[in-house]
Amino acid sequence: MKAKGIKQYLDYVSKAGDRFDIFDKITEQYAIKRALYPGSYVHITPSLIIPEVYYVDTDKKAIRFFREKNEIIEFIETSKIYSENSRIQFESIDYWQELSIPPQYVDLLISQFAGFVSKACQKYLKIGGILLAYDSHGDATMAHSDDHFELIGILKYVKGKYQIESNKLESYFKQRNGKQVNMEKVQKTMKGPKYSLAADYYIFRKVKD
Numbered sequence: 346m347k348a349k350g351i352k353q354y355l356d357y358v359s360k361a362g363d364r365f366d367i368f369d370k371i372t373e374q375y376a377i378k379r380a381l382y383p384g385s386y387v388h389i390t391p392s393l394i395i396p397e398v399y400y401v402d403t404d405k406k407a408i409r410f411f412r413e414k415n416e417i418i419e420f421i422e423t424s425k426i427y428s429e430n431s432r433i434q435f436e437s438i439d440y441w442q443e444l445s446i447p448p449q450y451v452d453l454l455i456s457q458f459a460g461f462v463s464k465a466c467q468k469y470l471k472i473g474g475i476l477l478a479y480d481s482h483g484d485a486t487m488a489h490s491d492d493h494f495e496l497i498g499i500l501k502y503v504k505g506k507y508q509i510e511s512n513k514l515e516s517y518f519k520q521r522n523g524k525q526v527n528m529e530k531v532q533k534t535m536k537g538p539k540y541s542l543a544a545d546y547y548i549f550r551k552v553k554d
């Protein structure tokens with residue numbers, strides 16, 4: 346039988362990882378209260394740490410999952426680490442389309458394994474807000490090439506814990522062959538190139554609209 350309700354989330358994170366530590370670290374460092382997670386699927390871990398999270402996905406299983414909002418809220422309320430009531434919203438829309446939140450609404454934009462979120466959804470991020478990007482689909486590379494964002498740190502797994510590092514940032518996004526990154530190729534293949542120094546997660550600040 347297919348997993349339903351919160352079991353669907355628990356089954357998912359047992360394989361994909363809940364990544365609680367990552368959101369915990371980022372939220373602690375940058376005082377985040379509101380986040381946008383385009384291409385979230387059923388990954389509601391951010392709501393355990395961040396009081397208001399806006400999820401977006403077009404996947405049928407994600408749409409079915411978020412219909413059980415009461416069960417999701419009940420789970421979050423019993424597992425969250427903040428004192429405010431949790432607020433979640435889900436929108437089943439292609440994230441390249443107009444979302445129903447206002448521009449510059451969130452403190453954190455989450456981009457994990459879901460395409461070029463930094464490009465499509467940057468307008469919803471406040472100036473000074475944080476983009477957390479993984480590079481498997483090339484989105485960290487995309488953000489690095491975008492002058493709306495400044496690389497301010499990376500997350501590194503050291504001795505069983507994630508640490509934010511902000512030194513030697515100029516050493517990231519350098520190809521081994523010394524060539525410039527071919528952004529057309531990144532866009533076409535939706536894959537980040539191999540770099541001589543790579544991080545687990547990249548942290549950018551939005552510097553302008």
Ligand SMILES: C[S@@+](CC[C@H](N)C(=O)[O-])C[C@H]1O[C@@H](n2cnc3c(N)ncnc32)[C@H](O)[C@@H]1O
Nearest residue numbers: 384385386388402403404438439440457458459
């Ligand atoms: C590989 S899953 C990753 C899920 C989650 N981000 C994680 O890291 O566990 C990618 C998700 O992004 C969604 N997605 C990709 N492109 C999208 C788009 N343009 N609009 C909405 N959802 C999208 C897919 O439907 C899928 O559920």
